[in-house]
Amino acid sequence: xxxxxxxxxxxxxxxxxxxxxxxxxxxxxxxxxxxxxxxxxxxxxxxxxxxxxxxxxxxxxxxxxxxxxxxxxxxxxxxxxxxxxxxxxxxxxxxxxxxxxxxxxxxxxxxxxxxxxxxxxxxxxxxxxxxxxxxxxxxxxxxxxxxxxxxxxxxxxxxxxxxxxxxxxxxxxxxxxxxxxxxxxxxxxxxxxxxxxxxxxxxxxxxxxxxxxxxxxxxxxxxxxxxxxxxxxxxxxxxxxxxxxxxxxxxxxxxxxxxxxxxxxxxxxxxxxxxxxxxxxxxxxxxxxxxxxxxxxxxxxxxxxxxxxxxxxxxxxxxxxxxxxxxxxxxxxxxxxxxxxxxxxxxxxxxxxxxxxxxxxxxxxxxxxxxxxxxxxxxxxxxxxxxxxxxxxxxxxxxxxxxxxxxxxxxxxxxxxxxxxxxxxxxxxxxxxxxxxxxxxxxxxxxxxxxxxxxxxxxxxxxxxxxxxxxxxxxxxxxxxxxxxxxxxxxxxxxxxxxxxxxxxxxxxxxxxxxxxxxxxxxxxxxxxxxxxxxxxxxxxxxxxxxxxxxxxxxxxxxxxxxxxxxxxxxxxxxxxxxxxxxxxxxxxxxxxxxxxxxxxxxxxxxxxxxxxxxxxxxxxxxxxxxxxxxx
Numbered sequence: 001x002x003x004x005x006x007x008x009x010x011x012x013x014x015x016x017x018x019x020x021x022x023x024x025x026x027x028x029x030x031x032x033x034x035x036x037x038x039x040x041x042x043x044x045x046x047x048x049x050x051x052x053x054x055x056x057x058x059x060x061x062x063x064x065x066x067x068x069x070x071x072x073x074x075x076x077x078x079x080x081x082x083x084x085x086x087x088x089x090x091x092x093x094x095x096x097x098x099x100x101x102x103x104x105x106x107x108x109x110x111x112x113x114x115x116x117x118x119x120x121x122x123x124x125x126x127x128x129x130x131x132x133x134x135x136x137x138x139x140x141x142x143x144x145x146x147x148x149x150x151x152x153x154x155x156x157x158x159x160x161x162x163x164x165x166x167x168x169x170x171x172x173x174x175x176x177x178x179x180x181x182x183x184x185x186x187x188x189x190x191x192x193x194x195x196x197x198x199x200x201x202x203x204x205x206x207x208x209x210x211x212x213x214x215x216x217x218x219x220x221x222x223x224x225x226x227x228x229x230x231x232x233x234x235x236x237x238x239x240x241x242x243x244x245x246x247x248x249x250x251x252x253x254x255x256x257x258x259x260x261x262x263x264x265x266x267x268x269x270x271x272x273x274x275x276x277x278x279x280x281x282x283x284x285x286x287x288x289x290x291x292x293x294x295x296x297x298x299x300x301x302x303x304x305x306x307x308x309x310x311x312x313x314x315x316x317x318x319x320x321x322x323x324x325x326x327x328x329x330x331x332x333x334x335x336x337x338x339x340x341x342x343x344x345x346x347x348x349x350x351x352x353x354x355x356x357x358x359x360x361x362x363x364x365x366x367x368x369x370x371x372x373x374x375x376x377x378x379x380x381x382x383x384x385x386x387x388x389x390x391x392x393x394x395x396x397x398x399x400x401x402x403x404x405x406x407x408x409x410x411x412x413x414x415x416x417x418x419x420x421x422x423x424x425x426x427x428x429x430x431x432x433x434x435x436x437x438x439x440x441x442x443x444x445x446x447x448x449x450x451x452x453x454x455x456x457x458x459x460x461x462x463x464x465x466x467x468x469x470x471x472x473x474x475x476x477x478x479x480x481x482x483x484x485x486x487x488x489x490x491x492x493x494x495x496x497x498x499x500x501x502x503x504x505x506x507x508x509x510x511x512x513x514x515x516x517x518x519x520x521x522x523x524x525x526x527x528x529x530x531x532x533x534x535x536x537x538x539x540x541x542x543x544x545x546x547x548x549x550x551x552x553x554x555x556x557x558x559x560x561x562x563x564x565x566x567x568x569x570x571x572x573x574x575x576x577x578x579x580x581x582x583x584x585x586x587x588x589x590x591x592x593x594x595x596x597x598x599x600x601x602x603x604x605x606x607x608x609x610x611x612x613x614x615x616x617x618x619x620x621x622x623x624x625x626x627x628x629x630x631x632x
Contacts, residue, residue: 089250089251089252089263089264092189092248092249092250092251093224093246093247093248094247094248094266094267094268095189095191095192095246095268096243096244096245096246096247096268096270096271097112097192097244097268097270097271098112098192098194098242098243098244098270098271099241099242099243099244099270099271099272099273099274100112100273101206101234101242101273101274101275101276102273102274102275102276103275103276103278103279103280103283104275104276104277104278104279104313104521105279105280105281106275107281109196109197109200109202109206109276109278109280110195110196110197110206111194111195111197112192112193112194112195113192113193113195114191114192114193115166115167115168115190115191115193116167116168116169116170116172116173116188116189116190117163117165117166117167117168117188117189117190117191118138118142118163118165118166118168118176118186118187118188119161119162119163119164119187119188119189119226120134120149120161120162120164120185120186120187121161121162121184121185121186121187122153122162122185123158123159123185124184124185125185130183130185131185133183134183134185134186135149135150137179137183137186138164138165138176138186141172141179142165142168142172144165149164149165152164155225157225160224160225161187162225162226163225163226167193168188173188176188193228193329194208194209194228194235194329195326195329196208196324196325196326196329198322198324198326199284199287200284200287201283201284201286201287201290201291201318202278202283202317203322203323203324203325204233204317204319204322204350204352205233205234205278205314205317205350205458205519206233206234206235206325207230207231207232207233207234207235207236207325207459208230208231208232208233208235208325208328208329209228209229209231209235209328209329210228210229210230210231210328211227211228212224212225212226212227212228212229216229228329229243230242231328232459232460233458233459234274234276234457234458234519234520236459237457237458237459238274238457238520241271241272241523242271242272242274243271244268244269244270244271245268247266247268247269248264248265248266249264249265249266250263250264250265272523272525273523273524274520274522274523274524275520275521275522275523275524275529276314276519276520276521277308277311277313277314277315277518277519277520277521278314278316278317278519279315279316281632282306282315282316282625282629283315283316283317283318285625285628285629286304286306286316286318286625287316287318287322289621289624289625289628290302290304290318290320290621291320293617293620293621293624294320294321297612297615297617299609299611299612299617300320300345301320301321301345301351301609301610301611302318302319302320302351302607302608302609302610302612302621303318303319303320303351303352303355303499303607303608304316304317304318304352304499304605304606304607304608304621304625305317305318305499305500305503305517305605305606306603306604306605306625307503307504307507307517307603307604307605308602308603308604309507309511309595309601309602309604310511310601310602311515311534312504312507312514312515312516312517312518312534313518313519313521314456314517314518314519315603317352317519318352319349319350319351319352319355320351321343321345321347322347323340323347323348350458350460351499351608351610352499352500353454353456353458353460353461353462353498353500354460354461354462354498355462355498355499355608356462356464356465356496356497356498357496357497357498357499357580357582357589357608357610358491358492358493358495358496358580358581358582358589359491359495359496359497359502359578359580359591360490360492360578360579360580360581360588360589360591361416361490361491361576361577361578361579361580361591362491362502362505362506362576362577362578362592362593362606363445363490363491363495363578364412364413364421364489364490364491364578365413365505365506365509365550365553365554365576366441366444366445366448366450366505367421367424367425367436367441367444367489367490368412368413368421368424368550368553369444369541369542369546369547369550370436370440370441370443370444371409371424371425371435371436372409372542372546372549372550373444373543373546374436374440376424376432376434376435376436377409377424377432379408379410379549380408381408381409381431381432382406382407382408382431383406383407383417383419383420383428383430383432384403384405384406384407384431385398385400385403385404385405385406385407385417385418385419385420386402386403386419387400387401387402387403388403388419389419389422389423389428389486391482391483394483396418396422396483396486398417398418398419399416399418399579399614400415403419404417404419407419407420409549409550409553410549410552410553410556411553411561412553413550413553413554413556413557413561413576414553414556414557414561415560415561415562416561416562416576416577416578418490421489421490422486422489422490423435424436424489425437425441425486425488425489425490426482426485426486426489435485435489436489437485438468438469438480438484438485438488441485441488441489442466442467442468442488444541445466445495446466447538447541448504448505448508448538448541449501449504449505449514449537449538450464450466450497450501450505451463451464451466451497452464454500454501454504454516454517454537455516456500456516456517456518457518457519457520458519461498462498464497464498464501465494465495465496465497466495467484467488467493467494467495471494472484472494491578491580492580492581499606499607499608500517500606502591502606502608503517503593503604503606504517504537504538505593506575506576506594506595506604506605506606507538507595507604508538508539508541509547509550509551509554509574509595510574510601510604511601512539512544512547513536513538513539514536514537514538514539515535515536516534516535516536516537518532518534520532551574551598554574554575554576554595555572555574555598557574557575557576557577558572558573558574558575558594561577562577562616562619563575563577563592563594563616563619565616565619565620565623566594566619566622566623568623568627569596569623569626569627569630570627570630570631571596571597571598571626571630572596572597572598572599573594573595573596573597573626574594574595574596574598575592575593575594575595575622576591576592576593576594577591577592577616577618577619578590578591578592579591579613579614586611587611587612587613588611588612588613588614589608589609589610589611589612590608590609590612590613590614590615590616590617590618591606591607591608591618592605592606592607592618592619592621592622593605593606593607594606594622594626596626596630597630603626603629605622605626607619607621607622609621
């Protein structure tokens with residue numbers, strides 16, 4: 001054992017014999033390391049300033065992360081939640097039908113017809129290859145150049161679909177629906193569009209619908225880029241009434257934009273129907289009469305209006321040449337629009353309210369009434385017409401070279417004697433020392449509504465023009481002469497107005513008052529009709545005695561004067577013919593304004609034929625219409 005190094009010796013050394021050792025204190029069970037601040041044995045991993053800097057960086061990063069999380073989840077939480085929901089739910093607009101338009105007897109003047117429409121969602125193109133693949137497919141099916149389709153995409157806005165093609169045929173729509181199964185940038189919808197009846201010749205009055213502009217969207221956020229709204233005529237004036245309220249459907253889609261479930265629906269609300277004062281039968285007849293006379297006489301620019309003498313409602317209104325407003329119900333091709341705009345006959349112009357013409361002799365009843373009312377003359381005053389009046393070096397002619405003989409106010413109106421009106425308008429020392437003068441004539445012209453719009457419910461009505469001495473001096477650097485007053489007295493010179501203004505003038509002579517002309521009779525409210533109140537705009541301009549004198553002269557126009565052919569009409573007619581010069585190198589315009597029956601007026605009519613001359617074409621149109629109207 002003594003020599004064995006691996007032998008543990010026991011009992012030879014006692015624990016209690018070790019100095020400083022205590023069995024109860026477990027001496028030596030731990031090591032006590034004393035850390036001295038000055039000690040450099042272990043060293044330091046980081047300097048204190050670097051530790052503080054790192055701590056600040058970590059705090060800054062943590063603050064940015066928390067701030068971003070707060071912004072995304074709290075401030076913008078609803079926005080991104082809606083966007084995510086939008087990626088899952090497709091919101092489709094369901095178009096409402098536009099309100100219908102009827103005539104006074106319930107005849108439908110427009111209708112809504114549904115067609116297939118092709119839309120594209122450019123946002124769903126993953127890349128340029130997908131776009132070209134789509135364009136090639138559409139080119140094959142629709143048989144249109146890809147450039148035409150790309151043209152429609154020019155105004156594309158992110159998140160919006162683009163209307164590419166309207167009125168797709170059923171066969172082509174089916175092909176495109178099949179293509180849309182695997183190409184989610186293609187959408188085929190079935191939507192209503194306006195359709196008009198060309199046989200009525202109401203294109204100017206009804207107007208048409210057009211695409212929504214940026215200005216429209218700014219003024220009314222309820223519209224969208226693929227909407228149609230009224231641009232002219234009644235479609236524009238009563239847009240807020242006729243326009244319905246679109247509905248919508250919400251469809252749940254998968255990641256490939258394929259429909260899975262319908263999860264929401266709001267029924268569209270159709271627009272409100274309106275009823276017009278138009279008589280569809282009378283409108284169709286007037287259009288037919290004018291078109292036939294235009295074709296047979298080579299005078300294709302005409303305007304005519306028929307008013308209800310008892311309330312100013314428009315029974316018929318036609319402007320030739322007309323146009324087919326159905327071309328505006330679909331995307332208008334540039335070629336079609338250019339053809340309309342470049343047509344020298346200006347088919348888009350509503351000559352009844354937008355055409356300005358010299359009045360000629362249809363203005364003479366105003367001058368005659370003014371002379372009576374101002375006591376310049378009475379019904380017994382006469383002049384001797386010998387063919388015209390000589391003033392200095394200027395000769396102012398009658399239309400009959402040999403003159404009209406002894407002329408009182410009734411014969412002056414019946415046979416349209418210029419000498420009589422030269423005299424009462426500007427005076428003539430031979431028969432009258434003092435005439436009305438320019439200012440009085442213009443004063444009465446204003447009273448009769450000339451120089452101001454009638455405020456009919458149509459677009460683009462013009463006010464006409466009343467000249468003045470100051471205007472002539474400024475425009476021509478020349479003073480007003482007696483000859484200018486002579487021309488004004490017979491409705492010539494610088495005086496301009498519309499056929500509708502002439503109809504309103506004649507409406508006053510028919511009954512002693514004239515209502516504001518209008519096309520809206522009422523708005524349908526379920527089973528009732530809310531009728532529109534109509535104000536009187538001309539009244540008490542002449543005394544009853546003076547009014548009767550003018551009326552008798554207008555009746556004699558048909559009995560013994562310039563419109564004897566109207567005697568063929570079943571009822572007695574009164575009126576005034578007119579021939580208005582506007583260019584010495586061109587044929588003058590032809591006018592006829594009338595009312596019937598004479599004793600109890602029902603209708604008032606004004607007809608203008610551009611460059612119709614003195615062949616009585618305006619009288620012919622009036623006669624043929626009245627023969628039909630009072631014999632039906």
